[in-house]
Amino acid sequence: xxxxxxxxxxxxxxxxxxxxxxxxxxxxxxxxxxxxxxxxxxxxxxxxxxxxxxxxxxxxxxxxxxxxxxxxxxxxxxx
Numbered sequence: 703x704x705x706x707x708x709x710x711x712x713x714x715x716x717x718x719x720x721x722x723x724x725x726x727x728x729x730x731x732x733x734x735x736x737x738x739x740x741x742x743x744x745x746x747x748x749x750x751x752x753x754x755x756x757x758x759x760x761x762x763x764x765x766x767x768x769x770x771x772x773x774x775x776x777x778x779x780x781x
Contacts, residue, residue: 703776706769707758716743716754719766726765748775 710716723740724730730738741762746753756762758769 703774704771705755705757705774706771708756708762708766708769709772710743710754710756711751713743713745713754716756719743719756723762723765727761744774746774748777749773 708719710719720739720741720743727740729735729740741756741759743754743756746755755772755774756766763769
């Protein structure tokens with residue numbers, strides 16, 4: 703599956719990217735806010751080597767820059 707987004711080789715880098723977005727957008731507004739994060743990352747567990755990624759949304763460009771396209775292996779759901 704082709705994904706447009708942001709690809710990271712370590713989980714720490716993906717977490718840092720999420721935190722940068724949260725800081726930029728002031729999320730969470732308070733500890734009990736419903737919205738606790740602006741975005742989240744996913745793990746490409748079936749790929750070797752494993753990597754982490756954030757799916758693109760135009761609101762992320764200001765913080766993370768221009769997205770790229772990359773392939774992610776998804777499980778075959780036909781069983």
